[in-house]
Amino acid sequence: MKINSFKLFTLTISLNILGQAFAQENTGNIDSLSRHEFDYRMQMTLNRLTTSKMIPQYTEQFILADVNLDPANPRRFYNFSGDLSGRYIEVLSMAPKKSNRIQLPQLVSKLISFQQADGRFGSKDLIFTEDKISGEHMALLWGNGRLLVGLMQYYKEYHDPNALQAAKRLGDFFISSYEVCSTPAVSKRLEGMMAMGIICFTQYIEGLIMLTEFSGDAKYANIAAKTYPVLPPRGKQHTHGYLSTLRGVLMLYNYDHKPEHLDFVRKQYDDLVSSDDYTSFGSVREYFGHMDVDRDEGCSTADFLRLSFDLYKVTGNKTYLDKGEFSLLNALYFNQYYTGDFGHHVLNAEGSSPDFLHASWWCCTMHGLRAMYEVRNEYMTEHTAEGIRLNLYIETTYTDKKIGYTITKDKPSDGLQFFHIRLNSIDAKAGPVALRVPSWAEKMEVMINGKKISTPAKDDYLQLGNHSAGTVIRVGFKYRVSIHTGNAKSITPSQLSSSPVAGSLHYGPYLMGADDKTDPIFVAEPNDNTVYLKAITPVLASPAITGIRFPVRYSHSGFPSDLQSVLRPVGALTFNKHAYLMTRLQFASEPGTNKGANTQSMLNPFDPNAKKPSN
Missing domain, CATH: 1.20.58 (Methane Monooxygenase Hydroxylase; Chain G, domain 1)
Incomplete structure (x- = not known):
């Protein structure tokens, strides 16, 4: 595979470059997908299931062997x-x-x-x-x-x-x-x-x-x-079967509308996400109860995000929508392998350990793709009595009887990540269009056909009014930075002090991590480093999340130092063959007295000609 020769440590990788590496093995027409990461990922898995380039091949004999x-x-x-x-x-x-x-x-x-x-x-x-x-x-x-x-x-x-x-x-x-x-x-x-x-x-x-x-x-x-x-009760059991059961019960509620069915699902879901069985990636492990083999499972991840989105559809509670979206962009994206397969990854207290390719061609590869179809077809767009709501900013084309639109990731500008939404079709009776104002955005800027608009949000949606086919909406977000410390608690970098706090870093909708292919010294033992977040300038790179870089300064726990490194979205590891990953780190406000003589960065991620950092 060409990906082996990529110099990933340059951190300038984009989906277009990745696409060139996978063109022969996977897509064949990457140009049409280079700004559609969601579509690209779907195509990877669909090609895995329908072409003969990998083994085992999905032949009729192979499929029907059960x-x-x-x-x-x-x-x-x-x-x-x-x-x-x-x-x-x-x-x-x-x-x-x-x-x-x-x-x-x-x-x-x-x-x-x-x-x-x-x-x-x-x-x-x-x-x-x-x-x-x-x-x-x-x-x-x-x-x-x-x-x-x-x-x-x-x-x-x-x-x-x-x-x-x-x-x-x-x-x-x-x-x-x-x-x-x-x-x-x-x-x-x-x-x-x-x-x-x-x-x-x-x-x-x-x-x-x-x-x-x-x-x-x-x-x-x-x-x-x-x-x-x-x-x-949840106890120690297989998470896929447990979550599939809950999804079935929610379908039963949608059929007969008996409140006890919904109450049962909500109780089990809320109990789960408040427990240790809910991971920092936004999903669950293969088994509840922290078994000897502590790993994730693509099927369970797919079930969890579908259950989250379905609960939102039934209740209108945006907490479920947020959790489903976070699970998609982090747990499911992370779970996908560069082959297009979904499967398992060994987890640990800090993040994930590298291992052999746990590609579960017998279940997860298909169940992961099934969830992505569901995300696009059922959860992106919401039809209400007030009009049409666009809920998810994922790069794909959506069409139903009332509306059709395409979302691509646009070039960032002025610290904002932009998305380009083109209305391909819309029924005149469909009503006004509204954009979700996500909880992970500090700022939201919208232009319609090149003209900036200023409209107050209502019920977490920005009302855009009625529009016709051909309308172009450009929406930009300033991603919120937060540190999640556990027990559903989070703080902002401004709340940090010189005393380190353990937690996971969220940048907008993404969980960020340190991996050993980006910076092997950062994750090498001892790796209880302190990351400083007093002054940060994340780098938004178009078109893929794999291009987002979060430059940080840190002091290594093994020696006095003032170093630089980069955190990246955990979903980027799909294209990096899942190196050793740390998502639980130590954060503080500024270096203070721990500054040392080792000021150069191994990778110098800010700029090849950058000066050494200083206070």
Whole structure:
């Protein structure tokens, strides 16, 4: 890969440069994506799923290996029948049809041919009685649950009656399994089984609600309502299954509008984000309860951000919107590998440790892309009685029946990061357009067709009035700088003193970090350094977040010094092969008496000809 030869330590990398490195392997037409980081990331993963340049390749045989079982020559997790195949069908149903080298109708038709007589997919030898339920039964239920969701998403897009009939037979199988899987004895037996625990049973709520919506038969939703009380407290269990269950319960609320469903989800969510299981990246680890393997998971991250955004859609509470956006730009972006895969990364108390490439091609790669489609299609734009709200500043093109627009990241100016929004289409009856005023911005400046406007915000939205196709909106933000010290507390650099405070640095919507490919001396042992934030001038580089640089002065904990370094958004590590990363640092106001003779910077990030820093 050409990326190995990049001189990343120059810190001038841009998405356009990165695109040149990945053009042959991934996109092929990077020019159209060079100012669209969100689209670029989506294209990376879509190409991973639909081209033959990487292994394992997503061939028909490979995809269907979890329903067309071959135990003598198995694909990994074949016993989680329908897990990979269901996810693949789900996400490719949402992709542009011309992008898929495997034709979904033929793939789904072949998959349906492997359905067992009782409606299940996978092993027909597993007997579902209360005394026999084990982890293997849960594995089959898990995979079949993901497959039901995939069939429903496919039916939504393709309207294939055969897919709906297969889904109904599978839903009937889930109904038959309810009585034997919902007993206290089974729950007790499955305690501590993590990814093969009771969450494999409760997670199929999502597919059942979709099945009721598309079939019109309420019996599936009725079973879903009886199932979710089986979910145990967070404790020590698999986060993906737990969060998928909560998303299913929220879908149940959207179906029947019973407040107890919403109350349940909000209580569990609020409890989670106030606990140690909520990470500084804005998501969760693979397992609740700090297990021996302490790492993240792309699926769980995708679930968390979708749950956050869905709670905003239901409640209108902007705290959920903020958390979903932060999870997207930090946890999900960080989770993505340079191959386009999503997966796992080893976490530690300070940030993340480098390891081998934990690319989870069997689940996370598809689930991560699925979340990004959801972000673009469901959360960017909000239609209200007052008009249209544009909620997220991500670089992509959005279109629905009422409005179409394109957002690109524009060149920064006067300390502001600008976004260029062009209205491609808009219904005359759609109403006025409003821009979200994000909590991470100190200042917001807007120009419409080159003319600066001055309009007071209302309910955290800037009202722009009615506009027509062709209107160009240029919006700039001065990013807020804050230090998050834990327990939902934060301070500004002006509140720092000479006594160091431990925390994570947020620059606008981004979590900033120090990594050993940018500055190996900073993160080398001992690395309990003190970063000084009395006077800072972050550098905004267009077009990608990978170009944002946060120059800092610091004193190294190992020797008297007054040095320079650079913090960068953690999402930039996607293109840097995930070096050792520190996000929890020590911050103080100014060097004070700790100034030493070592004043040069190893990387001299401010300017190759810059003078040594001084007080």
